Amino acid sequence: MEKSFEPGQIESKWYAAWEASGDFKPSGQGEPYCILLPPPNVTGTLHMGHAFQQTVMDMLIRYQRMRGMNTLWQVGTDHAGIATQKIVENQLAVENKTRHDLGREAFIERVWQWKEESGSTITNQMRRLGVAADWSRERFTMDPGLSEAVRKVFVEWYRAGLIYRGNRLVNWDPALGTAVSDLEVNNVERDGHLWSIRYYTVDGKDSVVVATTRPETMLGDVAVAVHPEDERHARLIGQMLRLPLTGREIPVIADDYVDREFGTGFVKITPAHDFNDYAIGQRHGLAPINIFTLDAKVNENAPEKYRGMDRYEARKAVLADLEDAGLLVETKPHKLQVPVSQRSDAVIEPMLTDQWFLDLTSEKGRKEITEPALQAVRGGEIKFVPENWSTTYTQWLDNIQDWCISRQLWWGHRIPAFYDEAGNIFVGEDEADARAHATVQPVGALRQDEDVLDTWFSSALWPFSTLGWPMNGPVKDEHGNVVANWENDQVFLPSAVLVTGFDIIFFWVARMVMMTKYFTGRVPFKHVYINAIVRDAEGQKMSKSKGNTLDPLDLIDGIELEPLVAKSTRSLLIPQVREKVEKRIRKDYPNGIPAIGTDALRFTFAALASYSRTINFDIKRAEGYKAFCNKLWNAARFVLMNLESPLPSGEGGAQAPGEGSGSAQLAASAVPSPQPLSRGERGSAPVTEAERWILTRLKQTLADVEQHFASYRFDLLAQELYEFTWNEFCDWFLELSKPALNGDDAVAAASTRHTLLVVLETILRALHPIVPFISEEIWHSVAPKLGLDAKFLLERPWPRADEITADEAATAEIEWFKNVLSGIRRIRAEMNIAPGKTIPLLLADGDATDRARATKFAAQISFLARVDAPQWIASGADEPAAAAAVVGSMRVLIPLAGLIDLGAEKARLGKEISRIEGEIKKCEGKLGNANFVANAPAEVVAQERQRITDWTTQLTALREQSQKLG
Known part of the structure; x- marks a missing residue:
């Protein structure tokens, strides 16, 4: 082994070897265990969320593979x-072209x-993370096989x-010209206004005042609503109002x-441009009036004056006209949540458009799609971890x-x-199929619908379409390589666990359950681990505009x-934001x-993977795992350097856990390429108590680790x-x-x-x-x-706790010994006694067992x-001034005379206490300031409270130490 651990020198070497070995492919033996990668966007690059999620998945796959499972990632x-379309359209824009200049094909x-x-960027980055994925089965949601599955599902459901x-009514992105899902909409807080507008009754004898943040939409109002039990306005219910300006x-x-x-x-009711108003309009049979074109300009349903205006231009004109008419009652500042498209940054417009829908709410839709998906979780076929996400x-x-479902x-x-x-x-799946199933004779030529399906539609088929459904026989990629075969691969359905984020429980998790249950009769996965x-x-959301994002590869x-x-x-295009980000980066790094x-990055993610909704990633902690x-590297070098001679025949030696009969037997020889000893030659149990203690602790550690794997407590x-490895x-x-x-003792x-x-x-x-990586190298x-x-660690069996013999008596002896040593070392550290200086040791009190152990x-x-050598103080004898540690009923004493300047040490402690x-x-001053507690971020207040706790702990220890000096 090299003197120091250099990750960059070993990682690419081992990953290439693993992938070439075929060890990432299903073994064909053992119980099937499958994990589905939530397919990242082909446009994407590896971010911290990906790296965290994929570390968790890879841990599970490697663990189950070593346990003998037939694994597939x-x-x-x-x-x-x-x-993807936006990226390519942006490329065309640089060439002063649009997609319409090229044409669809x-x-x-x-x-x-x-x-x-560019599509392989993220998968190559995943390789850098060390994922044990079967790349020979890599799929793309627009592969021919997956596209066939999509068409079959659509046609069958239709x-x-x-x-x-x-x-x-749908979320409409007027910049991209498409409907978008809720997941592609960010609600952004912005400073706006709340305008109050007066509407008179038709007879002019009464009026109402409505408040709105979007006065331009009043051009599409179809009603004003009041609560049925609001006695103030009961007289107006059923009366007609004159809609201003129209x-x-x-x-x-x-x-x-x-x-x-x-x-x-x-409340003004505008069903064509507000989701809540749309529902009210449906309940009252009110026909919606759409006042916008698909590019968010006022259409012919509004008065002629406003037609052709952009919605924000129309807002100004409407407000001016209302003010001129004396109908603008009040204008006041107002914070509001504005729906903004993730992709274009355009403000989303609720819009009435012709779209394709999947029925999930009618009696038939609920019975055949929605209810089975509900029952899968309520009946326990699918379990969420943590359970509250169910x-x-x-x-x-x-x-x-x-x-x-249309875009x-x-x-x-x-x-x-x-x-x-x-x-x-x-x-139909194609035009011929559509004609063959026609119930009426087509009039003239057929043209295909211009729209495409929501990306989540094809993603929802991922659990079974990737396994070859609906094709009979092998599915091949463009190179002729078999990537799936439903006949053989359906053993991996349901998969063992889905690892995903809570933000797509609705958009992906639920829809996978719906589709998989409907088309295969099975659930797509047994467990859903919400990472x-x-x-x-500091607990802040990572954002490029904040300058706190991290690239896993960096x-x-x-x-x-x-x-x-x-x-x-x-x-970053805004200079002020760019300057702020640069300043933060120079300060933080x-x-x-x-x-x-x-490996250190993966260990950090594992250590953070609790049941919490968020984790705070700190580079200092990652450096700790480095x-x-x-x-670990240095410990391995120590062990290997001390293998000087073989274990004598017939004497002690431990056997590695996880070795069954027929496995390679373990030898103690240190010579190159030793011949393994037979079971008889290996002999009896380990000789020393220290060996039996470490094996007992190893047994407990392995048992705990298996339990934590089963409950997804990676942290x-x-x-x-x-703790076992380091401590x-x-x-x-x-x-x-x-x-x-x-x-x-040669045998020992x-x-x-x-x-x-x-x-x-x-x-x-x-x-x-x-x-x-480091485990493989060592x-x-x-x-x-x-x-x-074995060629690789992945081929070795998982070490089983039940194959290790515990020795509780030896463990008790060694724990006593450890406590004595820890007490002595703690005193040395507290008293600033030089590490190399040999000092006297006194023991007091205790019982016969303590005396036997001390000897x-x-x-x-x-x-x-x-x-x-430890000396016992007789009961009742005078004791010198000493620092003490307690081990059970025994006291461990270090006489202080001659070791330190008691006065100087006491003075030093006094300064530190002050x-x-x-x-x-x-x-305490900060926390006593009500303004600070009320206005500072919650995490800053929590940090101050934690500082008090930490300082108080140190203060108590220093005072006790000072008292020891008399």
């Missing part, structure tokens, strides 16, 4: 209709060309009466949607609306519907300051970002492995092994060397799902010493703690 990418060819050139075409007459209606406590209690899922399905784009799955010259609709959202170290490889600044500000390697990797299993193996067992390794030395090797190899297997130095013939461990205590008291007062 099904990967692929999504065609990402709007996002040429534009689609251009998109495919871009996909071939013929079953579950897909229909209708004129409904002259139209509209009724006053009663609807319990109205909040009578808000404003005047009157409520989110069921509440949404209980209140579901029909799904708008006005060119890139995507074109809707398999055709129209004749009379406007009749014909649906947390990654935020920055963490892996490192990046210098100037390239980091340039990269982070490249796409004055030396750039150091390279931590993939230190863990270095610690707890990471903590278990970290018990590296800090304790390596030290406890030194007396045996350096002693005269050989047994200890063997146990060191066995425990190290077991640690590497247990850590492999979290840190695959293991290839360890494996020959044990006579192992047994005397040499080890002296060697490891740098103390003289300093910390001052820090506590500062924090």
